[in-house]
Amino acid sequence: MACGSTSSMTCFEDLSNELIYEIFDHLDFYHINESFSNLNSRFNNLINSPICPIKVNLSSISKSTFEHYYTHIIIPYPNRITLLRLSNCFIADIHPIPYNHMFRLQTLILQEIESKQLGDILTDLSDLPLLSSLILKPIDTVDDVNSLYRLIFRLPFLKYCAVTTNGHISSEPLPFATCVDFSPIETFLINSSCYIDELNALLSYVPHIRYLSCDIKFNEPILIRPLELNNLTRLRLKMKHLPFDQIVLLLKNLFNHLQIFYIITDYSSSYIDPNQWEQIRLSFLSNLLFFSS
Numbered sequence: 001m002a003c004g005s006t007s008s009m010t011c012f013e014d015l016s017n018e019l020i021y022e023i024f025d026h027l028d029f030y031h032i033n034e035s036f037s038n039l040n041s042r043f044n045n046l047i048n049s050p051i052c053p054i055k056v057n058l059s060s061i062s063k064s065t066f067e068h069y070y071t072h073i074i075i076p077y078p079n080r081i082t083l084l085r086l087s088n089c090f091i092a093d094i095h096p097i098p099y100n101h102m103f104r105l106q107t108l109i110l111q112e113i114e115s116k117q118l119g120d121i122l123t124d125l126s127d128l129p130l131l132s133s134l135i136l137k138p139i140d141t142v143d144d145v146n147s148l149y150r151l152i153f154r155l156p157f158l159k160y161c162a163v164t165t166n167g168h169i170s171s172e173p174l175p176f177a178t179c180v181d182f183s184p185i186e187t188f189l190i191n192s193s194c195y196i197d198e199l200n201a202l203l204s205y206v207p208h209i210r211y212l213s214c215d216i217k218f219n220e221p222i223l224i225r226p227l228e229l230n231n232l233t234r235l236r237l238k239m240k241h242l243p244f245d246q247i248v249l250l251l252k253n254l255f256n257h258l259q260i261f262y263i264i265t266d267y268s269s270s271y272i273d274p275n276q277w278e279q280i281r282l283s284f285l286s287n288l289l290f291f292s293s
Contacts, residue, residue, distance in 0.1 A: 055083040085109040099124035107133040122151035153183040162189035190214035
C-alpha cells in the first residue's frame, strides 16, 4: 500500500532513526548499502553517519566481491566495523586488513585462514578496546599452538573464544600462568583434542571462566595442579580413552563448582555407572544440578 494512503499502516520510512538502526544491526552492511544508499537523502545520511555500525560478513565470496568490500567499506570505514567475518584463505594475500584501526570491533570470526597469518592478526588486535568475541578456525595445522594461545590470552577485553586447531605440531609446554598473564575469557570452546596437562595449563590463564567445552585425550597419568575456578559452572567434555580415575582427578582439582555437566564418550560403561557418579557428586560436586552422558 502506498505511503500516502489513509490506512493506519506504517511505512518503513516512518520509523525513527533509532529503530531503523536496530533493524540495520541485523543486516550485513553490504546489503544495507546496496538497498538504501540511493533511496533518498535521509537514508543516505543514516548509512554514512559515523554512529551507524557496520557488520561485514565475507563468507565464501569471490575475489571481485572482496575487492568491492575492501575498497568501499573496509578501507573507508574501519572505525565503524563492529563485526568482521572472513572465510577465505586468499583474502589476506590480496590486501592487508587494517585490524588495528577497527576500534569498535566487537566480534571477529576467521575461518579457512592460513594459520601463519594468525600471529600478526592477533598482535594487531591487542589494543582494541571493545573486542569481546573471537572465533578462529584456520584451514591448516597450527605449527605452535601454545604461541597462538598466548597471543589470545593477551587480548585485554575478550570474553568469548572458540578455537579449532585441526591438530597441532608439538611445541614447548605452555607454562602455568601468573597473575599478570590472566585473561578475562568467560566462555572458552576448544574444538580440538588436548592432553590433560595441556588443559591444566590452559585453564590457569582463564580464572574467570564460566563455560568450557573441550576434547580431552589421555596421556600417561600425571599430577593435576589444582586451580580455583569458582565461576566455572558449565562444562562439556568429549573424552577419548580417558580412564575413570583421571576423570575423577579432573573433577576434583579443576571442576568442583559445576552445576551443569555434559560428558561425551564411548570408551567405558563405567562412565554411566550411576552409583559412581552419585558418590562423586556427594564428595565434591555438591552444586551439580544437571548431568548428561
